[in-house]
Amino acid sequence: MSTPQARRKTRTDAERNRDRVLEAARALFAESGYDVQMSEVARVAGVGIGTLYRKFPTREALIEAIAEHRAADIIAAARRLTEADDPAQGLARFLHHVGEVLSDDRGMSEVVEKAMGSSEPREETREALLAIAAELIERAQARGTVGHGVTTADVNMIICGLAAVIRNAAGDWRRYIEVALDGLRPR
Amino acid sequence: MSTPQARRKTRTDAERNRDRVLEAARALFAESGYDVQMSEVARVAGVGIGTLYRKFPTREALIEAIAEHRAADIIAAARRLTEADDPAQGLARFLHHVGEVLSDDRGMSEVVEKAMGSSEPREETREALLAIAAELIERAQARGTVGHGVTTADVNMIICGLAAVIRNAAGDWRRYIEVALDGLRPR
DNA sequence: CATAATATGGAATGCGGAATCCGGATTCCG
DNA sequence: CGGAATCCGGATTCCGCATTCCATATTATG
Known part of the structure; x- marks a missing residue:
């Protein structure tokens, strides 16, 4: 049940990418509302769609x-x-x-x-x-x-x-x- | 410019269907807004999708x-x-x-x-x-x-x-x- | 360094729903 | 009536997107 202690620290690049995604999404959503495409978010974030989905498993989760x-x-x-x-x-x-x-x-x-x-x-x-x-x-x-x-x-x-x-x-x-x-x- | 005079009268069933579609669409749109599916409109109107599209060539046209x-x-x-x-x-x-x-x-x-x-x-x-x-x-x-x-x-x-x-x-x-x-x- | 653990990208897949197509049914007209 | 003009239905095609998968790349750890 508890978190496995024997876990490595989250990779720094992973964290950086997470921030990028949040930043991009925030900007895009503010600019044109929530009907922006996931691929667009990824593109602006400079990240692959796969990565985007690792951070936020669902469009809704991101929003x-x-x-x-x-x-x-x-x-x-x-x-x-x-x-x-x-x-x-x-x-x-x-x-x-x-x-x-x-x-x-x-x-x-x-x-x-x-x-x-x-x-x-x-x-x-x-x-x-x-x-x-x-x-x-x-x-x-x-x-x-x-x-x-x-x-x-x-x-x-x-x-x-x-x-x-x-x-x-x-x-x-x-x-x-x-x-x-x-x-x-x-x- | 003018309508070709040598044309038959529009079939009565065609006209009837048009009315049905309008009626069904009006009801559905009033009930749940404009995000109703075309197939649903057709179903309620008791008409095939093809017919619906002949009357209104586009979802937008119908709306x-x-x-x-x-x-x-x-x-x-x-x-x-x-x-x-x-x-x-x-x-x-x-x-x-x-x-x-x-x-x-x-x-x-x-x-x-x-x-x-x-x-x-x-x-x-x-x-x-x-x-x-x-x-x-x-x-x-x-x-x-x-x-x-x-x-x-x-x-x-x-x-x-x-x-x-x-x-x-x-x-x-x-x-x-x-x-x-x-x-x-x-x- | 070596190597296991993680993360990445983006092609491939799945899906909802609009719009099209066409063989068959109906209706109009003489 | 007969057959040409019209219309019907709904399976099928298309399309836009979210989401998944996995071979490859990057990072942490000892």
């Missing part, structure tokens, strides 16, 4: 590895913004941060749009983001800068819409956020 | 035929709503109508989300919808029920987001519309 990593970044950065004094402003910054990330990463905008819909409680990224939103909303409501009917479900939809607007280049997403936030103000 | 038809319906209905007295209410009804249609038709929600992004001026559906919105906005602004900064671009984004919210079941889309409309009110 997941990267999306997870990216998501963690978003969440961490967002959590930092929570600590600002003005919670309403915090919410604004939070959304702008998400927008900033998504507009630089097509792949993420695809993932986020879908993730905000998945009703599975297992969707950690969404849970984390909404947890942050929950705190901000509550604090803002206490100050009367956000309406009382507002819930995380609202933020959920707003983010889902935001992802769509960005992904389809449907307009100025900053303006979209402005409108949405105005919509959350107390009546 | 287009149906989407176009559906879009025309949306536009016509929406235009009717424009004639209401209160333009702000008209805008609300307009969005609700779009929501109603999209939530009953997965395929359309896919199409609309993309269509609102396409920057091609050729996108007739978008143009038509935004034309309706333009009139409502203008009238509402005159009455002071909608903010002055508001443009059709805003409505464009809102619809794009709406489609995404519905498509991903990200929450209660009626509430989404409420929030968005509140966001368009004068400050």
Whole structure:
């Protein structure tokens, strides 16, 4: 059951290649979304397809590895913004941060749009983001800068819409956020 | 240029089959979006794949035929709503109508989300919808029920987001519309 | 160094699904 | 009716991609 101790250290070239693959995949996914071909990833990484598959046994595994990593970044950065004094402003910054990330990463905008819909409680990224939103909303409501009917479900939809607007280049997403936030103000 | 007159009337069974195909495709697309297989469409239509392809030489042709038809319906209905007295209410009804249609038709929600992004001026559906919105906005602004900064671009984004919210079941889309409309009110 | 342990590349394979082809069935027209 | 014009069905071809395999190359270890 336990790992065989008599194992050699992983070869250094293997490790180097793993990094290359991750790097290439991250770039390609950000550039054109997750419908990039595995062979393309390998080519850009300067690696054979076989190697790519040794590192990530499945296309999905590769995508997941990267999306997870990216998501963690978003969440961490967002959590930092929570600590600002003005919670309403915090919410604004939070959304702008998400927008900033998504507009630089097509792949993420695809993932986020879908993730905000998945009703599975297992969707950690969404849970984390909404947890942050929950705190901000509550604090803002206490100050009367956000309406009382507002819930995380609202933020959920707003983010889902935001992802769509960005992904389809449907307009100025900053303006979209402005409108949405105005919509959350107390009546 | 003109049709060869010496041509027989199109066979009645051919016409019947065409209708069946359209009907089946409409139902399937509404049910599960446009990623349905051609063979499935044929099966449901009670028709061979060959026949399906004679009517619509390409998967895309089939999709287009149906989407176009559906879009025309949306536009016509929406235009009717424009004639209401209160333009702000008209805008609300307009969005609700779009929501109603999209939530009953997965395929359309896919199409609309993309269509609102396409920057091609050729996108007739978008143009038509935004034309309706333009009139409502203008009238509402005159009455002071909608903010002055508001443009059709805003409505464009809102619809794009709406489609995404519905498509991903990200929450209660009626509430989404409420929030968005509140966001368009004068400050 | 020698050699076992690992890693590599990329041709070959498998597969899902769109689109084509054509022998046979139907329908129209005089 | 008869037979020419049309249409049908669905097996088959094609194609794009993910994934696998393995002969060869590289690295760690003693």
